[in-house]
Amino acid sequence: MQQLMNYVKPELLIVAVVLYFLGMWLKQAAFMKDKLIPFTLRIVGIFVCGIWVCATSQFTTPQDFAMAIFASITQGVLVAGASTYVNELIKQKGKEE
Numbered sequence: 001m002q003q004l005m006n007y008v009k010p011e012l013l014i015v016a017v018v019l020y021f022l023g024m025w026l027k028q029a030a031f032m033k034d035k036l037i038p039f040t041l042r043i044v045g046i047f048v049c050g051i052w053v054c055a056t057s058q059f060t061t062p063q064d065f066a067m068a069i070f071a072s073i074t075q076g077v078l079v080a081g082a083s084t085y086v087n088e089l090i091k092q093k094g095k096e097e
Contacts, residue, residue, distance in 0.1 A: 008078045015048050019083035038084055045083075046076030 008016070019041045026032045026040060050072035057068050 007074075008082060009075060012049055012052060012075050012079055013082075015045060015052075016079040016082040016086070018048075019045055019080055020086055023083060023087060038080070041083060042077055042080040045080035046073055049073075049076040049079065 022044065023037055023041050026037050027034065032040070050068075053068045053072045053075070057064065059065050059068065
């Protein structure tokens with residue numbers, strides 16, 4: 001987990017927490033299949049991280065725009081992965097073997 005956190009921007013760690021709670025809510029929702037929850041969290045994570053990247057960046061060249069897209073996707077996937085990882089840790093802790 002520490003290795004993963006080395007790549008996530010500290011400002012975006014709160015997004016992982018929000019995605020965790022969103023995932024818990026989606027798990028209870030009748031309209032969402034369990035297998036679609038990680039995909040949904042990934043899309044929401046990319047979108048929210050994209051908003052943050054656009055709000056904190058200046059776009060003067062096409063390269064800046066491309067870097068913003070790259071950062072949005074990678075950070076979104078990482079925070080969604082972190083939220084899923086935490087969820088699995090919590091589930092495994094409760095299991096008896």
